[in-house]
Amino acid sequence: MKNVRSFFTLFFSLLFFSFYSHSQDVDISKGKSLFNSNCAACHKLNKNLVGPKLAGVSAKYEKEWLYSWIKNSSAMIKSGDERAVAIYEEWNKVAMNAFPQLSNEDIDNILAYTDYVPEPVVTAVADAGAVQLQSESSISTDIILAVLIVILLVLISMLYLVNKTLRAIALNNGIVIEKKAKKPSKPIWILFIQNQFLVFCSVVFFLLSSAYFAYGWLMQVGIDQGYMPIQPIHYSHKIHSGANQIDCQYCHSSARVSKHSGIPSLNVCMNCHQNIAEYNGEEDLELGYTKEFYTNEIKKLYKAVGWDEERRIYTGDTEPVKWVRIHNLPDHVYFNHSQHVNVAGIECQECHGPVEEMEIAYQYSPLTMGWCINCHRESDVKVKDNDYYTKIHEELSKKYGVEKLTVAQMGGLECGKCHY
C-alpha cells in the first residue's frame, strides 16, 4: 500500500500529465517508464547517484547536445567536447552507457519527465487535508465517548431515584421490608480446618501444584523463547522479507552450505542500500516507526560500513555492527543449517516462525532438545532426487516395512549425531 502522500502525488501528477500531454507533444508517463527502465539504475531526479541528478537537466544543456550525449557519450568525450569531458572528469571517469536505441522522441519524453516538477503546493494541501481528517476523526470518538458516559450517569441516577421512590411508596403503604436474620456461624476457615479430609486434599493439591509450577519454572531456565533484544540497528524483517519479498537466503546465504546461517556482512546490505538511502514505505506511527526513523536507521548502516552518501564512496572508516545474537545453542550441540535448509528443504519459517511479520526479530521456537527430537520423530526424510539416500532408503524402508522414513528411523535420534 502506498502512503497517503505518495497517493496524492501520484493522483495529481497523473491528472497533470494527462493535461500536459495534450498541451505539448510529449508524453510524461511514457517518459517516466523509459526513465525507470533505462536511467534509474544510475540516476535519480533530485539526488546524485552513480550519475548526476537529472531534474532540470534540459535547462543546462541544449537538446541536440543531449541527444548525442545520451546516444553515445563516450564518442563525445573522445571527440573532445569540452562539456562532455568536464562531466567525465567530475564523475570519477566513468563513462555513461550508450543508448543508441532511444529515438529523439523518446529522449524528449524522458526530458519532459525529468523537467516536470510536481507542485509542492498541491502536496502540501494534500498533507494538510490528511492531517485535518485525522484530527477530526479523533475528536469525534472523544465526543461519542463523553456522550455515552453522560448517558450512563443519567441512567444510574434515574435508577437510584426510581428505587428511592418505590421504597418510599412501600413505606407509606405499611409494607415492612424484612432484613435477613444472620445465623451465628463459625468463620469458614475454622470449618475448613475442622474438616481434616479437606485439609489433606488441599495440602496434597497445594504440594502437587507447587511442584508442577516449580518444575515448569525450572524447565524454562535457559530457554529463551520469545527473546527479543534491542539491536544496534533497527532492522525490520517485516519490511525486507515481508513487504519487499526478499528471499531469506539472499542475505543468509551461508544457510545453504554451512552450519551457520550467517549474519550478512554489511556489503550485502549495500547491494541494495547503495541506491536506497531513504525509506518510503509504510509507517507505523503509534510505535514511532516513521519514515524519518527508518531513514535514520539506514544512515546508521552507512556509518557502520563507512559509506559517504554525498561523495558516494567508501571512506574505509568502518564500525562493525555488534548485533545481539538471538538464537544461541549451547556449545555441546551441533546444528547444521545446510542439512535442514538444503538437504531437507525445510522452510526457514518452520523453526524461525513468521519472520516476514516480525518488526523486531525474536526467538520463535524453544530450541530445546525435546523440540528437536519431536520434529525428528515426526518428519520424513526428503529422499527424492538425492542419490545419497537412494540405496539406504530402499534398504531401510524394506526393513521397517514403510514407504517413508522418519529422521528417527534414519538414525537422527542418536546422541552422537548432535553432541560431539
Next chain:
Amino acid sequence: MNKNIKKYWKSEIELTDSSKVESLRNNEFVEKLPVDDILSDKNSLENSNTNRRDFLKYLGFSTSAAVLASCEGPVHKSVPYVIQPERIRPGISNYYATSMFDGYDCANILVKTREGRPIKIENNKLAKFHGSANARVHASILSMYDSARIQGPIHLGKDISWDDFDTKIIEKLDLLRFSNKPVVLMTNTIVSPTTSKIISSFTEKYPNVTHVEYDSISESSVLDAHEMMYGIRAIPYYEFDKAKYILSIGADFLGDWLGSNYDADYAKGRIPVKIDGTASMSKHIQIESNMSVTGANADSRIPISSSLQKLFLTHLYKKVSNLNIQLPELDDKLSSNLNQIYDDLISYGSSSLVVCGIDDIHAQILTNSINDLVKSKCKSTSKISLLRQGKNKKVTDLINKIYNQEISGLIMSGVNPAYSLPNSKQFSESLEKLDFSVNISMKMDETSSKCQYVAASSHYLESWADFEFINGEYSICQPTIKTLFDTRQPEECLLKWSNSSESMYETLKENWTTNILNSNDSWNKAIHDGVYSLDKKVNFNNNSIDVVNSINALIKNKTKNFELFLYSKIGMGDGQRANNPWLQEFPDPISRVSWDNYLTVSKKDAESLGLKNYNESNGALNSNYAKVVLEDEEIKLPVIIQPGQAIGTVGISFGYGRTLGVKSEMKTGSNAFLLYKDFSKLQDVEIKPVYEIHEFACVQLHNTLMGRGDIVRETTLELFNTKDKNYWNPIPVVSKDHIETPVNKREVDIWEEFDRSIGHHFNLSIDLNACTGCGACVIACHAENNVPVVGKREIRKSRDMHWLRIDRYYSSDVSFEDDNKNKDNISGISDSLTVFGQMEDPNENPQVVFQPVMCQHCNHAPCETVCPVAASSHGRQGQNHMAYNRCVGTRYCANNCPYKVRRFNWFLYNNNDEFDFNMNDDLGKMVLNPDVVVRSRGVMEKCSFCIQSTQAVILKAKNEGREVDKNEFNDACACSAACSTGAMSFGDINNKESEVYKRKKDERVYHLLEYVGTKPNVFYHTKVRNIDKSI
C-alpha cells in the same frame, strides 16, 4: 619388627633416617596452623579492621551479588564482517597448500583454516616428495599461537618501530661497509631459491658480509663425503621403497636422520602382500647403540657401540671389495653376523641399501663405496636432497672469529647458537661484545637476549617462501593468515636492508615467473598445488678415493669410558619448538616418557653403576640421576634403563634444557648440546651416579607383553608364507559346555546382534607392519579434537588425556614368539609366579612393537552397559558415542573398558591457571577446532572416530546429492589422514569398494583382546617379521 613382614618404602630417606619420617608421619599437617595464636591474641583481634560481623556482611553481600548476577542470561554479540572476503564462509573450512622448512623439519602440507584462522596441518597428497608432516610439523601450528612470541622489533630491550629499526640497522650496516669491517650473516640451511637470491643481493650491497649456514645438528660428514666422492655437496637421495634389503649402521632414518621423511617409502616395502600364495617384504637390519625408532622397526637389531660399528663397517667393506687389509678382529658373534649380512647383501645385490649415521666422513665414504660396489639402485643417481648444507669447518671458523672478536657484526636468522653450541656460554659472552648484533627470531630466546637488535620474525604460516628440498622439486609457502603481530619474515628484513622496495611476494613471484616456471605453467596453479616439479638432474663425478686411509682412520679410535651417542627425539627434535605443550606432552615412542630428556643406559651398566628405575605404588616412574662429564662440561640428568641399549654406551637426546623464550613449565630436561663437541654425536664421557630421586612422567607402566598374544600378534614371513592362517593368527576360543568354541560364533555371544548392513559402518584398520611409531597421528588427534594438555604432574598420576596412544611393547625373551612359548609352558602356580616375574623384565636386546590404541568402538561395548545415565551409547554407523553434557562422571565406563582408552577430565583444563598451557590464553585458544566441544571438568572423553568429520563428509555428499566416494572417509579421521605410511585406513566396510573393506578381508586381521567378545570396529593386522634366526 617382625622380619617376615615385607617393608615398603617411599623414599631413600625412609631407609636411612627413619626417625624423621616417623615424626612426619604422625603429623597429618606438615605445619601447624596458628589458630590458637590468633584467637588468643585479644589485642590484635580487637584492633583488626575486619570483625566477625563484617565478615558475615561481606559473605552475605557477595553471595547475594553472585545470585543476582547469575539471574540474567549472558548476552552474546555477533559481529559480522563489514566486507566479507570472497572465500570465507563462517562454518566452512578452507584448505591452502603450503610448505615449511625451519632448518630442521620440512614438509609439503595443507593448512585447514576456519574463519581465516589456521587450525590444523594436513598432508599434501599432490606432493610426490615430503608430502607428509611428522609430529613436530603437525604441532608447529601451535607455535604460531605461542604467547611467548615477540610481537615487534626490539632494540636494546626496548620496543621500537620498524622504521626506526630499519634506519638504525641500515646506518650501522653502511658504517661497517665503509670501514670494511667483516659482518657475518648466519642462517640455517637455505633451501629456498628466492631467499638465496635475496641473500646474494644483500651480500652484493654489503660486500663486507659473508653468509654462513649453520645446522644445529650437523650432517656435515655426509655432505663432505658426498662432495669428495661425487663432486656435489649434497645429501644422497635414498629411495627406501626400492630397497629389498636395508642395512642401517647407526642411522635413525625413521627418526630425524638427514632431515628427510623416509617413513612412507620405507613402509611401502614392509607390507607383505601375497601374490600367488607367497608374500615378500623388505628385510631390515639395524646396527646401533641407542634404541631408536628405526631399530625398533627392524627385523633384526644388533646393539653394539659406535666404535664397533665403525669396525664392522670396515670389515663389511673389506669383504664386499675383496680388499686385502689387516683389520682388528671382530668377536665370534659379530663375525657370524657379518658373514650373514655379507651374504644377504650380495644376494640382494642392487636391491640392497646401506645407510650409516656415524658422524665421520670416513664412515660415510665407506658406506657410499659399499652402495656403489653392490650397485644399489636405491640411491638415486639423478636426485639429491638439499635439506642440510652446513659445513662444520666454516661454522667452527666463524665461531673462533667471534671468540677472537675478529668480526664486527653478526646477523642471525633461524638459528639459536647461544643454545645449540657446545660452548654456548663463551658464545653468549662474545656475542655481547660484538659491535653489531642482530637476531631475526620469533622468540626472546638465548641468542636474542644477547643481541642488540631483535627483529620479530613471522611464523611460516604468515610468510611467503619457496623451497627446493630435492633438486627440481619445488614447493611454495604461502601465508594462511595475516601476521598476528607486528612481525616480518627474515627475507623482508634483508630486502629492506638492501634498500629494495619489493615485498617478498613480489620478489618470489618475479623469481618464479622468470627463473623457475616453464612458460606454459601458471603461477596460480603452482600456488594452488603448493608443489611444482621440473625435470632437473644432477651428474655425479666419480672421484677416486683413498679408502685405505678411511679404513685406517676408522679403526683407530677407541673410547675409554662410556660412549655417548647424542640423538634427537621425535617429540622435540633440535629444540626450537620447546615451548610447544603438545610436543612436551608427546610421549617418546621408545621410552614413553614425556616432559623430560634423560640418560639411557643398558641394564648391565646400570647395575654396575648402581642406578635404578622403579615404579611407585601408583605406577609413577622414578629414577636416579647421573652426572655426565665431558672434559670441562658436566650435566646432571635422570636415568632410564633402556632395553636394547648397547653395553658400554649411553644416549642423551637434544632439544631439552631451554632456558629463555619458553614458559617455566616447558623448561624441562638438560641441554645435551653442551656435550656436542666438534659437531660429533659421538663422545667419550664419564658417568657418575647421583643417588637422588627424579620423578618421571611416563605413561606406560608395563614394558612387556607378558606373552599376551591377544594384544599384539606377530609371526615370521616364513610361517606367514608356509603355514595356514589358523596357525599364526588363530581365532581365540572360549569354553562353552566345556567345548572350545571360537569366540566369533553366535552361541558364545551374550549380546543381541544388531543389523549393521544398512548405511555406513565405520571401521579403522591398523597395520602393525606399516606403523613405525612416528606419532604424527597422536598430535593430529590433539589438534583435531581439542585434546587438553595436562602437564607433567598429572601425567605422573596416569591422568594423560591422549585419545590415541601408541603402546610400545618389548619382548621379555629374545622374541615375542619365545615369550608365548614360555607362557604356554607354565605349569602350576609357583611356576607361573616366577615365570611371569621374569617376563616382566624386558630382554637386553628385545624385539619391539608399536601399537596405536584408541577407542575400539566395540559393537558390544562394555562401557555402554554400565553407564547409569546412558551418556555412552552406540550409533548405527558403528561409533561409540559419548554425550559429554549427559555424563555425570561416575567413571564406571572407564573401569569397564578392557582397552583403557577412556579419559577423565579431573580438572578444568581450559581457562585455568593451574594448567597454563595453550588453552589458558586467548592466543593459544585460536587453534581450537570449532566443530568439537571443549570438555569441562568431571566428564569422560575418548576417541569418537572423529564423528564431526565423518558427519561432515556425509553432509557434503547429501548437499551434493551423491553417494559417498569409496575412500572419502579415510581423511575424515585425523589419525588415518595424518598417517604417512598407510598403517591406518579408515572407512565404511559396507562399501565393498573401499580400501578398509579390502583390508578387513585380509587374513592378517585380528582384534584386540578378541576373546572378550567386544567385537571392536578397530582391527589390527598381524605383524610379520622378515626374521632370520642367524642374526
